[in-house]
Structure formats: structure tokens, C-alpha cells
Amino acid sequence: MSRLSLVPAPIARLPWGVLALVCAICGFGLVVLYSAAGGSLRPWAFSQGIRFCVFLCGALVLSRIRAETLKALAVPAYVGLVAMLVGVEALGAVAGGSRRWLDLGIIRLQPSELMKPVIVLVLAWFYDMLPAAEIRRWSAIWPAAALVGVPFVLVMAQPDLGTALMIVFGGIVVMFLSGIPVRLFVGGIAALVALTPVALGLLHDYQRSRIEIFLNPESDPLGTGYHIIQSKIAIGSGGIAGKGFLAGTQSHLDYLPEGHTDFVFATMAEEWGLLGGVGIIAGYLLVIGWGMRVARRAATRFGRLAAGGLATTIFFYVAINLSMVMGLAPVVGIPLPLVSFGGSAMMTVLICLGMLIAIDREGRAAAR
Amino acid sequence: MASGRPGRFITDQTLVYTFTRRALVLGGLQIGLGGLLAGRMAWLSIAQKDKYDRLAESNRVQSQLIPPRRGWIVDRHGKPIAINRTSFRVDLIPDRLQDPDRIIDELRGLLDLSPEDVKRIKDVLDKAPGYQPVPVAENLDYERYATISLRQADLPGVAPSSGYARAYPLGAAVAHLVGYVGPASVEDYKKNHDPLLITPGFKVGKEGLERTMEPWLRGKPGAKRTEVTAHGKLVADLTTRPEQMGNMLRLTIDAGLQDFAARRMGTNSGAVTVIDVANGNILAMASMPAYDPNSFSDGIGQSEWAMASADDHLPLMNKALQGLYPPGSTVKPMVALALLRAGVPASDMVVCSGAYRVGNGLFHCWRHGGHGAIDMHRAIAQSCDIYFYTMARRIGIDQIARMARLLGMGEKYELPFRSQRYGTVPDTAWKLAKYHKPWTAADTVNSAIGQGYMLVNPLQLAVMASRIASGQVLQPRIIGNKHYGPQGPPIGFDSEHVDFIHRAMRDVVGGGGTAIAARLPVAGVEMAGKTGSAQVRRISMADRLAGRAGALGTGGDWKLRDHGHFLGFAPFDNPRYAIGVTLEHAGHGAAAAVVARDVMTWLFAPERAMATLAANEAQWGGGISERMAAETARWDTAHLAGPTPEQEANPDPATPDAKIPPGERGD
Incomplete structure (x- = not known):
């Protein structure tokens, strides 16, 4: 670092490009939320902006933690979250109905949300600990499967199909990166396809109907299919350049449900068109690509696996949400991080970002 | 899982290598999926934009x-x-x-x-x-x-x-x-x-x-x-x-005439049609009693509907087009034309003794004692049945049927009405086809005086009058602002024949014939016409022995009385208007002739006609709407308050028989 400047070295060494990108994505999201509220900062854009600032600061603090510390915290965090998931279930059983959060007084904590990065960390910890020679043995697989399976079952029981799937996807990605045999994944996919009918039988009625309606949204134009139909109308009618800022009719006349949360991308696309959509997709791919580069140049096996998993977790958010709003996936309730109004996904993504910066700092230090 | 790749020992270094390779694959998959999503979005927003634009618009508007x-x-x-x-x-x-x-x-x-x-x-x-x-x-x-x-x-x-x-x-x-x-x-x-x-x-x-x-x-x-x-x-x-x-x-309708014709029918059930002889335009086509189209258009109540359905005067039926009746003696001018055309000289005499034998059957003239020796002119004016029995048998039914069709009987006209019942013109072929029986002399005799199988609707009576009056195949027309082609061809026979019939029909009204009551009270305008009394049921020997057939026709149960018809035109020497009147169960054609007289009078001297009508309506209990209101009130008190003893004593007005007038069957 030959840079001689007024800025302290730790700050100067931050990955400013990625931070600018993240701020740009969230800033664009604020513009969309401003429009979704009918041209008003309230009730969404203003609080979302404040929240972003707070979480971004948190992420920068997190980025100061050393990767070794993250590794050490992985198992306690995992155990703690599993305990909280059980607690949520127990409370739900007492209070009746489905519960996804614990009310801690100041904030409502969704343990399943935090489980998304933590499952990556705990699996990275596991494969880091596992001797290289054992990577092709059963002992490399069943503990990882168990680590994924326990939170999966607990989250499915909430029931929250989207989050449960993301936990499994996060786990599978780390297992894939760890080097266990490829044919296991091929076989796994084959088995999954074969077991799909059985799995459908285990789903809740509302989850099954969401999948059926996804396959044929017109079958239920006034019910759940309504979301997908209206979202496609918003995106399709936006065209290449969009209808213009504050000129979206689907969102402003309330035809688009959840236009500020899960379907915020449709709100955006209606007013900013294909150009806005491609811009957001490109922005995310750049952030995720940076995360994957962090993984490749990380100094430790834990760093590599954790960074790869965390970057892919961000990717899953984006991919599942966009597939959902464009009618390529069932409506599973996954928001578009940084853009959708709401704190949970933003917090998770910024935690991932903070940890990626932490891993990156050590990687670059090792490379120097 | 002991199946490592043979000859290869896994070290941390090989794992780094595997990781890098797989991370690149994963990155590639991510970029691929990202591209797929962008492609999907392009598909929605470019290829399918029109469809979604439409949907967004139909949402919004x-x-x-x-x-x-x-x-x-x-x-x-x-x-x-x-x-x-x-x-x-x-x-x-x-x-x-x-x-x-x-x-x-x-x-x-x-x-x-x-x-x-x-x-x-x-x-x-x-x-x-x-x-x-x-x-x-x-x-x-x-x-x-x-x-x-x-x-x-x-x-x-x-x-x-x-x-x-x-x-x-x-x-x-x-x-x-x-x-x-x-x-x-x-x-x-x-x-x-x-x-x-x-x-x-x-x-x-x-x-x-x-x-x-x-x-x-x-x-x-x-x-x-x-x-x-x-x-x-x-x-x-x-x-x-x-x-x-x-x-x-x-329309070709004259609203004043239509209104007058409807009102003039008074309490009768029937139809009046007036046709402009110059062009076939229908000037009036009224069927009474009727419903009030104003209240029907507003949506009628159940009791109003029940009342209209139960009425044996059938206010829901357009009798001008859908009522079918034996035409009775109104066919005699038509039969006479057929005779002339077949070469029967008008001067040929027939002796009417009051009865006429065909095989075992005895057919009577309406005039008990008979008319004596009678020629065609007098036979029309006096409506002698025996003359027509005799002469009809001379030329046979098929020639008569041909003339009947030429004058519009049995014909369905090109008119914008949904249902026309066009009646029957019987002939030998028709009877064979319908009943698989040969035509008999008795059938000819019946047909000659418009009884038996013969059936017409009231409009056809007016059309027949208009064709006899004009000597032209007039098609009735009702749409005024439609361009029609020229009217039909001349009827195509000797104008002397037509003139002869005109004179004979004039004498029915003006020359001491059967319809003296139809004389127009208008100086210089004479009406020519012919009455007809159509039997609703066969008059049996017993009836005949018990008294005069006419008394039976006019008295007794309303539904068993004869229908009264009149067809005519005026002025007789230069016909301008043709008229057909049918009054159900009026007893005799003379009743129809009086209505025809007043309607025709309206065309030449409206004030005089209105004065007569005002006097009549005072007797009938007011105009159409007043009488309908009174009837509704009577119905309501009788039905809404529950059945009264008085009403139970009355025969049920809604018996199936009452719904189908006897003359209406068959066509």
C-alpha cells in the first residue's frame, strides 16, 4: 500500500467499489419505494434508508472481525439459532398458529433468517476441520447433512418453505465447494425428481396450491395466481424503457399486491422497464461475482468455503425472488434484498457482505 | 465412502484446486441464471409487451x-x-x-x-x-x-x-x-x-x-x-x-287511424286492418284487446301477467296475424271472380229454394225460404249460399283455390313480424296430402261459402280486399322508410270482371244487400264490401229444427257465437282504401260492417267519426285505458283479496279451451 493519504489505512483498504454498488442498489430501491408510496418518503423509503445506514454500519463493524473469530463463533451461533428455532416452535405451540419470530422486546428476531449465513459458516467450519483425506467418505457427508437437516426441519415446521429451501441450498453449495464427489449431487438431483410427488404430499395445502397455481396462474386469477399475473402484467407493460417514474399504473392503482415488499421488482420494472431490470440484475451479479472472487483468493479453507457460500446465499435471494416475480418459480415469499421494504433480508445480506469484506481483508493481506 | 479415485491421494492442495474449479463452475451457473432471468424479463417486456399493455389497460380502465x-x-x-x-x-x-x-x-x-x-x-x-x-x-x-x-x-x-x-x-x-x-x-x-x-x-x-x-x-x-x-x-x-x-x-301506419280503429272495436275481440290501395301500405293494423306496452316495457307484475293470460279475449295475441278464422261469405266475391274467369256467365241463373242436396247431406242457404231465381250480381249482394254451392261445383275447387291464392289467401307476407299464421286454402291435392282422402262434393260446397277447411287471418281479408279493389297483386307493406321495389303485377284478367265484382260489392252495402249498415255517412263516397259470418261449430239438424240458425249464432255462450267478418274498399268507383275487419264471436258480419263503416268514415270525415266514437265510448265505460284500468281494479279485488263466493260461482276463465279460439286451429 503505497497510497499516502489522509484516510486511515483500514478505511482506505475497504472494497469501495462493492460498497458503492451496494449503496447504488439500495438507493435505487429507495427511489422505487418512494414511487410505490405514491411519491412519498413515508411510509417506506425513509425508514428503509435509515435501516440501511444502520445495517451498513453494522456490516462495516462486522468486517473488522477476523476470519478466525468468525470460525470460532460459527458453532455457538448455530447451536444458539437451533435453540431459538425450537423456542419459536414451542411458543407457537403454546400461543397457537404459526410463529416465525421471537419478540426480544426491542426487535423481533427471526432466527430462520439468521440461519442462512450461519449454516454456511458452520459447514465451512466443519469442512475446514475435516482432514482432506476424508472428503470422499461418509464421514464427510452425514454430519453436514445433519447440520443442514435440523434447521431445515424446524423451519419447514414453521412453515416457511422459501427460507427452508434457502438453508438447504446454502448447505449444498458449501458441500459442493468442499469437494465431495460430484456424482452425489447428480444422484441427489435424480432422487429429488423421483421423490417430488412424495414431497408434494408432505407440503401444507397452501404451499401445494401455490405450486399448482405457479404452474397455471390463470387457474386462480383472483386468488394466489393473482400475484403472479399482476406481476407479469407490470413487468411486461413496462416495456424496454418503462412507463416513467411515478407513472406505473399497476402499482399506483393497487393492482400489484406486495408491490413494496416481495414484488418490488415488478414495481421497479413497470416504471424503469427492461433497462432498470437489467441494471439491477447486473448490479447484483457484480456484487456476487466479487464475492466469488473473494472466495477464490481467500487464504484459508474456511475463508474459501464461507465466502463462496455467503456470496451464493446473496445469489439465491436474488434468483428466487426474480424467478418468482417473473412467473418462473412459485410464490415462496423471498424478498429482493436491499430493494424490498423490510429489515430481515437486508440484515442478512449485509451480514454476508460484512463477513465477505472480513475474509477479503485477510486474503489480500496474505497475498501481499 | 471408501471409493477415492484410485492412484490419487487427496491433499489440501488438491482440495484447493477442486475448490477453484467448482467455484468457477458455480460462478458460471450464477451468471447463466442471471442471463436467463434477464432473458425472461426481455421476453415479457419486449415480445409480450402488447399483451401485457392491454391487460394493464383493462385493469386500469x-x-x-x-x-x-x-x-x-x-x-x-x-x-x-x-x-x-x-x-x-x-x-x-x-x-x-x-x-x-x-x-x-x-x-x-x-x-x-x-x-x-x-x-x-x-x-x-x-x-x-x-x-x-x-x-x-x-x-x-x-x-x-x-x-x-x-x-x-x-x-x-x-x-x-x-x-x-x-x-x-x-x-x-x-x-x-x-x-x-x-x-x-x-x-x-x-x-x-x-x-x-x-x-x-x-x-x-x-x-x-x-x-x-x-x-x-x-x-x-x-x-x-x-x-x-x-x-x-x-x-x-x-x-x-x-x-x-x-x-x-x-311506418306506413297512420297513427290517428290506428288509434281510432283500436278504440272503435270497443269491447270486442278482433282485428281491423286498413290498406292503401295505391301502394299496399298498411295504414292501420289493430288487434284488440291488447296489453299496455308502456307498463309491459316497465316490467309487469305477476298479477298483471296472470290477468292477461287468463282473459278469454286473448290480449296477448296479435289476432291480425295470428288469429285464424273460417272466412265465411267474405270469400264470395273471390269465388265469383273464379267463376267469371272460368267462363261462367254472370247472367246464369240458379234457383235457390233454401236447401241444396249433395248426396245424403242437405246444405242450407242462410235465408230460410231461399232467394228464388238468382244471378251472380244478386247472389253476391244477397249473399246467396245456394248460388255458390251450385256454381262452385260447376268449376270445381281447384280453380277456386287458385283464385284464392292469387288474392292473398294462404299466403305468408314479407312483413317484419315474428309469427304469421297464414291459414289454409284447401284443394284436392291438399286434402289428399293432409287427410289421405279424396276431395268430395260436400267439401266444395263448404269451401264455396268460406267454411269447412278454409282458414284466413284478418290481415289476409284486408289484402284480399285490396287486391280485388286494385286489380293488382298488392303486397302489404309496413316500413315507411324502406325502399321497396314496384308493387306486384296486375291480377291479369278482364277489367270488366273486376268492375262487375266492384258493382256487386257496392250493392252489398248500398243496393239493399246484406250490409246496409256499412253505408258511409259521407256524401259522394260509397263503400263496396262483403260481410261474412263464420260458424264456430257445425249447426246440427237438431239446432236447425229447434229454431233459426242465426239465433243460435248470435245468442248463447259468447264462445259459441259466429265470428263476424267484413272486407271492403272505398270509394267503390275509385278505390283508395281497403279494409278487413274481424270481430270474434260478434254473432254476424253486420257487426264487423258497422266497425268498418266508422273506420272508413274516419279517413274521409274524421270529425264525424270521432263524434260517433265519443258517443260509443260513453256507453262502453270510457276509452281503452279507462276500461283497462277498471278491469285491472276488478281483477285485483277479486284475486288479491282471495277468492270471493261470487267469483267461485263463475266458471274459471283460464280453462284451456278458452285460450284457443275455435277458429284458430289448423293452418
């Missing part, structure tokens, strides 16, 4: 149709027969309705809704889709409409509106002619799902010309376009397309 005003129906002089008047109505929009029970309760107070109405509204409300307005009340007076409009803010979902309703200034007099309008039926809507059909206040023609001329009269709906939110909240009014009124329909 709600079009509410404005029903078009129907075209007017006017008479030949432009006098209105069917017009539109402003009417006020109130509908409920289910989607916007909050707390339906409270609102319906409030409306009940404001609009005086009956419990029946409230039940209907609630029933419809339960089944109607949310966007489709449910009618609450129609034809409100302005005060009620204004009250609802002022309170609209606290009555969410209540939609008062002003529109147009059909009005028929002449009322029942034009009922069977123009018909009436009403809401489109479910079947109509199912045919093409035209949203106009379910727009509140929109009505289609249900009967008569209103029905058959529907496309011409309907017009084009306007549209009120509004921008609405998904919750149906109005955001802005967009451009409104005004409705386009339907075309005006001009």
Missing part, C-alpha cells in the same frame, strides 16, 4: 356502457308511436357496497320498496358478480331520484342514474303492432356475451316491430371510461364516448 337511446318509431306523417322519455333509476354496485343490510334497509324507506322487492334485491345481490350493477328501482319520480342523489355520500354502492325509458303515447292501440321492450334474457346474453345486454336500464325489443327491427332501432352504446384502483375506487374520469341513438323507424 373500467368502461361502463351507456345504453343507447332507441330509435323512434313514427307513423307516416312523423307522429310518434314509440319514443324515449327520461327516467330515473337506482342500482346497487355490489363491489362498492358496505353493509348491504343497512343500505337496503335505508333504501326501503327512501324508495318505498315492497318486501317482495327487498327479497329480489337480496337474492340477486347474492349471486351477482361484484362489478355488475343490481337494479333496485326503475322509473322513479324526480324527487326520489334527487333524494338518493343527495344522500349518495352515506350510501356507498348505491348508484342513482338517469336514463331513458320507452314510451308509447298511443298505449294499447299499438301494442300488437310495435310490441314492447324489456331486459335482455339470459339466453340472449349467452349467445355473444355482449356486455351491453346486462347494462342496467338497457332494453331490447321483446315483441312486434320492436323485436324484429331491433338491429335498426338499437343504436350504439356509449362508454364512460374511468380510471379505478384494484379496490374499485374511482381515481379519475377519462374520456367519455357518447352513445349513438338508434335509427328512426317510419
Whole structure:
């Protein structure tokens, strides 16, 4: 670092490009939320902006933690979250109905949300600990499967199909990166396809109907299919350049449900068109690509696996949400991080970002 | 899992290598999926943009149709027969309705809704889709409409509106002619799902010309376009397309004559048709009794319908086109024309002794003692049956049938009415085909005086009169603003024959014939005509022995009395108007002749005709509407208050027999 400047070295060494990108994505999201509220900062854009600032600061603090510390915290965090998931279930059983959060007084904590990065960390910890020679043995697989399976079952029981799937996807990605045999994944996919009918039988009625309606949204134009139909109308009618800022009719006349949360991308696309959509997709791919580069140049096996998993977790958010709003996936309730109004996904993504910066700092230090 | 790749030992270094490779694969998959999503978005927003634009537009814009005003129906002089008047109505929009029970309760107070109405509204409300307005009340007076409009803010979902309703200034007099309008039926809507059909206040023609001329009269709906939110909240009014009124329909009818003819029939059941001899235009075609098309168009109540259905004078049937009757002696001029054409000299005499034997049967002349020696001219004027029995047998039925068809009997005319019953002109081939029996001499004898199998509708009587009067195959016409081709060819025989018949028919009226009562009280105008009394049932020997057949025909049970017909034209020396009158069970053709006289008088001296009518109506208990109101009141007291002993003593007016007039069977 030959840079001689007024800025302290730790700050100067931050990955400013990625931070600018993240701020740009969230800033664009604020513009969309401003429009979704009918041209008003309230009730969404203003609080979302404040929240972003707070979480971004948190992420920068997190980025100061050393990767070794993250590794050490992985198992306690995992155990703690599993305990909280059980607690949520127990409370739900007492209070009746489905519960996804614990009310801690100041904030409502969704343990399943935090489980998304933590499952990556705990699996990275596991494969880091596992001797290289054992990577092709059963002992490399069943503990990882168990680590994924326990939170999966607990989250499915909430029931929250989207989050449960993301936990499994996060786990599978780390297992894939760890080097266990490829044919296991091929076989796994084959088995999954074969077991799909059985799995459908285990789903809740509302989850099954969401999948059926996804396959044929017109079958239920006034019910759940309504979301997908209206979202496609918003995106399709936006065209290449969009209808213009504050000129979206689907969102402003309330035809688009959840236009500020899960379907915020449709709100955006209606007013900013294909150009806005491609811009957001490109922005995310750049952030995720940076995360994957962090993984490749990380100094430790834990760093590599954790960074790869965390970057892919961000990717899953984006991919599942966009597939959902464009009618390529069932409506599973996954928001578009940084853009959708709401704190949970933003917090998770910024935690991932903070940890990626932490891993990156050590990687670059090792490379120097 | 002991199956490591043989000959390869896994180290941390190989794992780094594997990781890098797999991370690149994963990165590639991510970029691929990202590209796929961008591609999907491009597909939606470029390839399918038009489709989604349309869908977004149909979300955003709600079009509410404005029903078009129907075209007017006017008479030949432009006098209105069917017009539109402003009417006020109130509908409920289910989607916007909050707390339906409270609102319906409030409306009940404001609009005086009956419990029946409230039940209907609630029933419809339960089944109607949310966007489709449910009618609450129609034809409100302005005060009620204004009250609802002022309170609209606290009555969410209540939609008062002003529109147009059909009005028929002449009322029942034009009922069977123009018909009436009403809401489109479910079947109509199912045919093409035209949203106009379910727009509140929109009505289609249900009967008569209103029905058959529907496309011409309907017009084009306007549209009120509004921008609405998904919750149906109005955001802005967009451009409104005004409705386009339907075309005006001009008829050949003379409204004054139509009204007079209908009123002149008085308490009779029957039909009067007047045709312009110059061109075949129908100047009047009235069938009475009739319903009031105004109240039918507003939607009639069950009791009103029950009353009309139960009436043995059949107010729901257009007798001018759908009533079939034996024509009786009105066919005699036609038969005489057939005789002349077949070469029978008019001077040939027949001796009428009062009875005529065919095989075992004995056929009588209406005149008990007979007419003595009689020629064709007198046979027509005196309506001698025996002359026609004898002469008809001389030329045979087929020649008579040919003439009958030439003069319009058994013919279905090109007229915009949904059902015409066109009757029967029997001949040898017809009988063989229908009954598989050969024609007999008795059949010829019956047909010669318009009895037996022969059946006509009242319009055909007028057409026959117009063809005899003009000597031309006139086609009856009713649409005034339609371009018709030239009228039919001359009837194609000796004008001397026609003149002869004209003179004979004049003497029926003016020369001491059977219809002296039909003499016109107008100086210089003489009417020519022929009466007819059609038997409703065969007069048996027993009846004949018991007394005069005529007494039986005129007395006793109304339904067993003879029908009275008259056909004629005036002035006889230069025919301008032809007329056909049928009065059901009037007893004798003379009754029809008197009505024909007054209707014809109206054409030449309207004041005089109106004076006669005023005197008559005073006797009958008022004009058509007063009598109908009185009848409704009688019906209501008898039926709404429960059966009274007096009513139970009366025969049930709704027996199946009463619904089909005896002359109507067969065609």
C-alpha cells in the first residue's frame, strides 16, 4: 500500500467499489419505494434508508472481525439459532398458529433468517476441520447433512418453505465447494425428481396450491395466481424503457399486491422497464461475482468455503425472488434484498457482505 | 465412502484446486441464471409487451356502457308511436357496497320498496358478480331520484342514474303492432356475451316491430371510461364516448287511424286492418284487446301477467296475424271472380229454394225460404249460399283455390313480424296430402261459402280486399322508410270482371244487400264490401229444427257465437282504401260492417267519426285505458283479496279451451 493519504489505512483498504454498488442498489430501491408510496418518503423509503445506514454500519463493524473469530463463533451461533428455532416452535405451540419470530422486546428476531449465513459458516467450519483425506467418505457427508437437516426441519415446521429451501441450498453449495464427489449431487438431483410427488404430499395445502397455481396462474386469477399475473402484467407493460417514474399504473392503482415488499421488482420494472431490470440484475451479479472472487483468493479453507457460500446465499435471494416475480418459480415469499421494504433480508445480506469484506481483508493481506 | 479415485491421494492442495474449479463452475451457473432471468424479463417486456399493455389497460380502465337511446318509431306523417322519455333509476354496485343490510334497509324507506322487492334485491345481490350493477328501482319520480342523489355520500354502492325509458303515447292501440321492450334474457346474453345486454336500464325489443327491427332501432352504446384502483375506487374520469341513438323507424301506419280503429272495436275481440290501395301500405293494423306496452316495457307484475293470460279475449295475441278464422261469405266475391274467369256467365241463373242436396247431406242457404231465381250480381249482394254451392261445383275447387291464392289467401307476407299464421286454402291435392282422402262434393260446397277447411287471418281479408279493389297483386307493406321495389303485377284478367265484382260489392252495402249498415255517412263516397259470418261449430239438424240458425249464432255462450267478418274498399268507383275487419264471436258480419263503416268514415270525415266514437265510448265505460284500468281494479279485488263466493260461482276463465279460439286451429 503505497497510497499516502489522509484516510486511515483500514478505511482506505475497504472494497469501495462493492460498497458503492451496494449503496447504488439500495438507493435505487429507495427511489422505487418512494414511487410505490405514491411519491412519498413515508411510509417506506425513509425508514428503509435509515435501516440501511444502520445495517451498513453494522456490516462495516462486522468486517473488522477476523476470519478466525468468525470460525470460532460459527458453532455457538448455530447451536444458539437451533435453540431459538425450537423456542419459536414451542411458543407457537403454546400461543397457537404459526410463529416465525421471537419478540426480544426491542426487535423481533427471526432466527430462520439468521440461519442462512450461519449454516454456511458452520459447514465451512466443519469442512475446514475435516482432514482432506476424508472428503470422499461418509464421514464427510452425514454430519453436514445433519447440520443442514435440523434447521431445515424446524423451519419447514414453521412453515416457511422459501427460507427452508434457502438453508438447504446454502448447505449444498458449501458441500459442493468442499469437494465431495460430484456424482452425489447428480444422484441427489435424480432422487429429488423421483421423490417430488412424495414431497408434494408432505407440503401444507397452501404451499401445494401455490405450486399448482405457479404452474397455471390463470387457474386462480383472483386468488394466489393473482400475484403472479399482476406481476407479469407490470413487468411486461413496462416495456424496454418503462412507463416513467411515478407513472406505473399497476402499482399506483393497487393492482400489484406486495408491490413494496416481495414484488418490488415488478414495481421497479413497470416504471424503469427492461433497462432498470437489467441494471439491477447486473448490479447484483457484480456484487456476487466479487464475492466469488473473494472466495477464490481467500487464504484459508474456511475463508474459501464461507465466502463462496455467503456470496451464493446473496445469489439465491436474488434468483428466487426474480424467478418468482417473473412467473418462473412459485410464490415462496423471498424478498429482493436491499430493494424490498423490510429489515430481515437486508440484515442478512449485509451480514454476508460484512463477513465477505472480513475474509477479503485477510486474503489480500496474505497475498501481499 | 471408501471409493477415492484410485492412484490419487487427496491433499489440501488438491482440495484447493477442486475448490477453484467448482467455484468457477458455480460462478458460471450464477451468471447463466442471471442471463436467463434477464432473458425472461426481455421476453415479457419486449415480445409480450402488447399483451401485457392491454391487460394493464383493462385493469386500469373500467368502461361502463351507456345504453343507447332507441330509435323512434313514427307513423307516416312523423307522429310518434314509440319514443324515449327520461327516467330515473337506482342500482346497487355490489363491489362498492358496505353493509348491504343497512343500505337496503335505508333504501326501503327512501324508495318505498315492497318486501317482495327487498327479497329480489337480496337474492340477486347474492349471486351477482361484484362489478355488475343490481337494479333496485326503475322509473322513479324526480324527487326520489334527487333524494338518493343527495344522500349518495352515506350510501356507498348505491348508484342513482338517469336514463331513458320507452314510451308509447298511443298505449294499447299499438301494442300488437310495435310490441314492447324489456331486459335482455339470459339466453340472449349467452349467445355473444355482449356486455351491453346486462347494462342496467338497457332494453331490447321483446315483441312486434320492436323485436324484429331491433338491429335498426338499437343504436350504439356509449362508454364512460374511468380510471379505478384494484379496490374499485374511482381515481379519475377519462374520456367519455357518447352513445349513438338508434335509427328512426317510419311506418306506413297512420297513427290517428290506428288509434281510432283500436278504440272503435270497443269491447270486442278482433282485428281491423286498413290498406292503401295505391301502394299496399298498411295504414292501420289493430288487434284488440291488447296489453299496455308502456307498463309491459316497465316490467309487469305477476298479477298483471296472470290477468292477461287468463282473459278469454286473448290480449296477448296479435289476432291480425295470428288469429285464424273460417272466412265465411267474405270469400264470395273471390269465388265469383273464379267463376267469371272460368267462363261462367254472370247472367246464369240458379234457383235457390233454401236447401241444396249433395248426396245424403242437405246444405242450407242462410235465408230460410231461399232467394228464388238468382244471378251472380244478386247472389253476391244477397249473399246467396245456394248460388255458390251450385256454381262452385260447376268449376270445381281447384280453380277456386287458385283464385284464392292469387288474392292473398294462404299466403305468408314479407312483413317484419315474428309469427304469421297464414291459414289454409284447401284443394284436392291438399286434402289428399293432409287427410289421405279424396276431395268430395260436400267439401266444395263448404269451401264455396268460406267454411269447412278454409282458414284466413284478418290481415289476409284486408289484402284480399285490396287486391280485388286494385286489380293488382298488392303486397302489404309496413316500413315507411324502406325502399321497396314496384308493387306486384296486375291480377291479369278482364277489367270488366273486376268492375262487375266492384258493382256487386257496392250493392252489398248500398243496393239493399246484406250490409246496409256499412253505408258511409259521407256524401259522394260509397263503400263496396262483403260481410261474412263464420260458424264456430257445425249447426246440427237438431239446432236447425229447434229454431233459426242465426239465433243460435248470435245468442248463447259468447264462445259459441259466429265470428263476424267484413272486407271492403272505398270509394267503390275509385278505390283508395281497403279494409278487413274481424270481430270474434260478434254473432254476424253486420257487426264487423258497422266497425268498418266508422273506420272508413274516419279517413274521409274524421270529425264525424270521432263524434260517433265519443258517443260509443260513453256507453262502453270510457276509452281503452279507462276500461283497462277498471278491469285491472276488478281483477285485483277479486284475486288479491282471495277468492270471493261470487267469483267461485263463475266458471274459471283460464280453462284451456278458452285460450284457443275455435277458429284458430289448423293452418
